[in-house]
Amino acid sequence: MNKPAKAPLRYHVRHDTRYDYDQPVGESRQLLRLAPRELPWQHVRDHRLEIDPEPARRRCFVDGLGNLAEMLNFERDHDALFIRAESWVELRPRTLPALDRTPPWETVRDGLEYRAGRRLDAERLEACAYLFESRHVRVKREFAEYAAQDFPAGTPLLAGVDRLMRRIFAEFTFDPEATDVSTPVTEVFEKRRGVCQDFAHFMLSCLRSLGLPARYVSGYLLTRPPPGKPRLIGADATHAWVSVYCPGHGWVDFDPTNALMPDLEHITLGWGHDFADVSPLRGVILGGGEHEPEIAVTVVPEDEFATLYGTAQLPGLASA
Template identity: 85%
Template sequence: MNQAVPAIVRYHIRHDTRYRYDQPVGESRQLLRLTPRELPWQHTCAHRLDIAPEPARRQAFVDGLGNLVETLHFERDHDALFIRAESWVELRQRDLPALADSPPWETVREMLEYRAGRGFDEARLEACGYLFESRHVRVKREFADYAAADFAAGAPLLVGVNRLMRRIFDEFTFDPEATDVSTPVTEVFEHRRGVCQDFAHFMLSCLRSLGLPARYVSGYLLTRPPPGKARLIGADATHAWVAVYCPGHGWVDFDPTNALMPDLEHITIGWGHDFADVSPLRGVILGGGEHEPEIAVTVVPEDEFHTLYGSAELPGLQPA
């Protein structure tokens, strides 16, 4: 008998970032995107940041893409920086669309093409912003040619996107040593190796090269330890996938790293044109010398929290 899928699940997320600097940092400004978004299927029950040293100033705002951002300004010398973001997040099962019920992909492309005198409603105008090249996404014939095999004439949009996602999963190899954050998407295509960020950028390049709007989604994924092994603190990572605009259904998520449509195990932090729009932490510093961040992420279901953390008390961070 198949086990029933719960309609609501809760997760605790801990995201630690630590910098150890070779030389003192005299001044630093940081932008943090570590707060989960409020969505019809996702609710942040509690969230907090622990920061050492304490910043001189902090300010929270919502960026132009609707992501929650916190700015930190450090004005005194420091030789290390530690930021811990902790959240309790509740997910509800999504109403995933029937792929075959989506409109033909050419219809979607044509309805978003620029024509003199044509007006767009708010949703379509937003979608048009995700049709173009960005820092990590290219619009090129070679990407359109690769994707064409999955988009036959008259094929429903979401059927084509699903086929493209599964082909990337089948033909590309997950290899953390193959790329870094600066590796161009053309090189990812050439070697067909990379990580979730690379696969998301490649899938976006394919879709936008066909004239279809798609955006980069950043968040977390519940991972499962090997059979017989315990879940470990800090053993997870941030994750990336894509969302495609489909008239009648809105934005629909696809995860090419795992060949599935995100539901109850994907926690959304934010979205943008590519990774540069939703980097968890980025900033500028005066001084510091050589330094690399140490990042540890832990995603744990509510019923495993005390098994992992013992009797830890987290004031203000118990699930609602």
């Protein structure tokens, strides 16, 4: 007897970013990547932005990696900037492959190596772009040596990736004070401490150092408050994990921060070679003085929306 299909789950995501400047900003250009991607298992029912002050110009586009992006131009003096991105996202269960029934990892590596005269299809050509070093990911012998014990000869690719993910989870400590966005991945390896972004960059460094294509995924993770405590607005954060290319299965996600394969609690914003490709917000300003962003993220299941926000209205769903 076939099991009944699981119903899709809906989430509301609110991502607030605020800058308060010491001095007026005369001109500013901001690049946003705050719109979730449309995927086979993820449907974006609604997405909207609230911006203060109103930009002089806005331009939406799809970047070279297929992520949705928006450019904002501000041309008048302003002392603060507030951007709120709100999305309703529907997730369906993913079809996860049997890890032990995937190709041997050496076969995948050898099949993507450059050879004169070899022609690759579009899918494999895309995968080859994620074999190399990038701003936050290094290809080095020490990373390959660390990963080697999880990839003995003949190991099915995804079984090896799963073992590597679980070893990173066991051997590294989550510590928000240990690193910042500029901490090199070599230092993360030495300290064995960091946050989700660091663990993703380290796992990518290990996989690419073995000759395996892997990309950085940016998004959100549903978190749960401590037992007996209410869910709080702004208590969540952005999240990061990795995706590995496996012939016959496409790209398969792994979350080393939590030692699991993402399914119904991971919301995907976009992906790239590393964090620099998918930073939720980055820009340049003229003026401003000293300033630090205040960021508040809230991910809430549909059935908790009214309790959290004090209204039965579910904005965005009626128009989706």
